[in-house]
Amino acid sequence: MVGGELLLTSLKVFEKMSEEMFLFHLEELNKKKISGFIIKRNESIPSYLLDTLFKFCEENHIPVLEISQNQNYFRIIKYILGQIYSKEAANRLYFVSMHDIFSGILLNESNLNVAIEKVLILLNKMLDNPVAIYSSDYDCYASSEEEPVSFNIENGLKRYIPEVITKQQYFIQKREYVEYINKMQLFDGRYFYLVITEKNNQLNDIDFAGMEDAILTLQFALMRLSAEEETMAINRCLERDGFCSRNAVNHCRVHKVLLDVQNTFNNKLENIKVSDLIRPGKDEYFGRFYVVLKVNLKKNSYECVYSHNQDVYDQSEIIDSYDEFIKNYVNWFVYESDQEKIESFLLLNELKKVDSCIEEDLPYRRLNKDSYIWMEAKKYVDTDNHKAIITLHNNKIFQNNIVSMEQELRNKEKVMLKQYWDMVTLLVAVLNHNNVVDKEYHDDISFYTEQMYRQLQKDYPKYGITDEDIEIVTHLAPIHDIGKVRVPIEILNKPGKLTKEEMDIVKQHPLVGAEMTQRFPKGLTTEKLNQYSYEICRHHHERYDGTGYPDGLKGEDIPLSAQVVGLVDAYDALISVRPYKKKLEHDQAVQMILNGECGKFSDELLHCFKKVSSQNNWIKRSEREDV
Incomplete structure (x- = not known):
């Protein structure tokens, strides 16, 4: 074949034309020295159009190839390019032709979800294989198939580099079929997986050249959708006279950041575990005697999170009242002359009298057989959040414990600050988008x-x-x-x-x-x-x-x-x-x-x-x- 373009068509665009108008278009194509027609017969096309086409092409010596309905246009295009051009040139020409198609989808379709669906359908036709988009949690977001298969990343995942010029990164894994995976990153840290399942036909380098702009189109559409969702979610979350519903957390990134930061702060004391306070094999931070209690000032409840003495821990499981537990502990272990001041220091009413937050300590003597040892009672109280921590420790090494605890708390505050700045970054990104x-x-x-x-x-x-x-x-x-x-x-x-x-x-x-x-x-x-x-x-x-x-x-x-x-x-x-x-x-x-x-x-x-x-x-x- 010699000449200009090779036209692949179902004649759908011409179906409502008169014979005279159709003949006019054929003449215009002939002036461009068209190389030939590849047509896929469509039942809706009037027979006179086909007769006109065949007659015109015979008179003007233009080849016509008619293909069956189940044959794939894209396979034919790739075959012809491969026969005429070098591999590199064929890949480039295929990329250019697909670029125009995918760009046209975004330009002509205002509904981004519909645009995504059209891209996936087109990719399915191009590759003759199932194509789907999955979230970072492996939930199917969109698919060319009515019943998409479940997806997950396997241990055998490997990097795949096609022999084409591409900005995309691909990975490959073998499950029931070979799967090619592209991770599409969005502006806010979110990402989706584009998965091509090699179910019907093996992918070649020219396929990867063709879907380069498909991925960019999908990525752009997903970013736009994400920005729109977040804007709506921000407006819901921060409505002047309302609030963001709890179910919005599933799609509102700002809500997630705010909720995570607020929960981190609210649970700052509650989240302290014995592992935060006592490192394995490091009991010397506390000495031989120590007890750690968490107190909920709102519910008047408590928990013994650690005790050197199993009896003390067991008693905490039996005694529901915090005040009763303290009185029993004082009676059992505190030197008689110090009992009153320790009770006054630790009982619930004293803790609730605190205005906002305090950190106080009080030395006392603990009974030890026929003698006593010096101890310190420490209370961390946050009445704003209805939380308190009580620690009872050997006096001589207590400062080591405080240093350790304060260091842990500082680390937790650093995490909260990072989340705060992540939120600011997200808000700026929303303004941009x-x-x-x-x-x-x-x-x-x-x-x-x-x-x-x-x-x-x-x-x-x-x-x-x-x-x-x-x-x-x-x-x-x-x-x-x-x-x-x-x-x-x-x-x-x-x-x-x-x-x-x-x-x-x-x-x-x-x-x-x-x-x-x-x-x-x-x-x-x-x-x-x-x-x-x-x-x-x-x-x-x-x-x-x-x-x-x-x-x-x-x-x-x-x-x-x-x-x-x-x-x-x-x-x-x-x-x-x-x-x-x-x-x-x-x-x-x-x-x-x-x-x-x-x-x-x-x-x-x-x-x-x-x-x-x-x-x-x-x-x-x-x-x-x-x-």
Whole structure:
């Protein structure tokens, strides 16, 4: 065959055409020097169209090949490419042809779930094998088969590298059939498995070239769906007058993070196990005598989690009342002169009198045959969470135990802090995927905030800015606009001037964002984080002369963190493209800030802004092209 394109068709697109119109299209194809037709007869196609096609092709010496309904177009395409071109060229041409098809699915289908289904059906036809998507928990998300098989990763999983240029990573395993697996990573740490089961036909390199863009299409659709689900889930979780239902935890990533962090904090004391306190073979931390009790102040219940004396442990199993257990313990083991003070120190009413959290200890003498040894009673009380821990230890080595316990608690707090920052990262990702901010915006706003804070720290010691303050505010600055997830996207992306009603809606976002931060976990470790989160979200649109919103704060009543973030946010908005404005040059934006055209800022802030904005690293970042 010589000439141009080879057309594979079922004539479906022509079925409603008249004979004259169909003949016109055939003439146009002939002008392009078409090489031939491969047709799959369809019962819905009028017979006159086939007669017209056969007659036209005979007169113009154009080959026509008719194939049966059960034959696969893609197999024919791959065969012809393989016969005409080198392996590398065939792979490339097949990739290009499939690229157009898969890109067209996303462009022409607004329903992402339908788009995913269409991609899987097309892949099934391309590969003549079952194709399915599974979650990280191995649940089937979508499949080309009506009854998809169950899936799991086996121990024999190996890396598979096809001999094509590809950005994808594949793995291969053998269960009932050979399975090729691609792990599709989403933006928030979630992932799905695309699984091609080699049930009917063996896969070749050209197949992997063809499905390159199929995977990108699926990945994009899944990321979009994930972002939409999370946005809806955030709105449910953080509804002003409602709450997120418990079943939303299965799909709401923010709910999961918040719930995990809050549970970690609430159960901080409850989760302490004897293994946290007593390392195997390390009893010397506690000496010969020690008891550890956990107390639930709300339920008036307790548990003996460890005791050197089995009798003490057994008694705790029998005696339901915490106070009764303490009185019995004191009567059995505490030197008579110390009994009253120990009871007063440990009984339930004394524990409940604590305001919030305390950590106290009291020395006493423990009976030991005909003599006594010095002990210490230690109580950790958290009435906010209705928890307490009581420890009774040998006095001479008690400090070793306290050091060990405090170290364990610090480790637990580090875990909670990591989860807190994971939550912040997720919120920024949601802003990105909702087009509330540009992809690289959070990096820029953090950079500008850090530069401003460091200059303030250097030039104005009166603010008492610490390195910790700088680190916290720098990392929290990108969530200042998180309240905009509740603003309709058509308002945020409106190209023209907003109406008064629309502007009133936008001006609610500081209040919404501040309210969201109040749902963050509360505790000693996160106290400063919560304070800065709230201040930044609520007050970043306040201005020094009182003309800002939502509270009209004036002067130093505006928290410094909000003043700084408000200034760099105004600057970044000026030098960025927005639906309603063009990007301004750096020098023009700086002058507008200094002139008060974006609202008044303090002299101290403007002094520092003038310094840092003239530095090369600041100017270089501001001149980056928007992505």
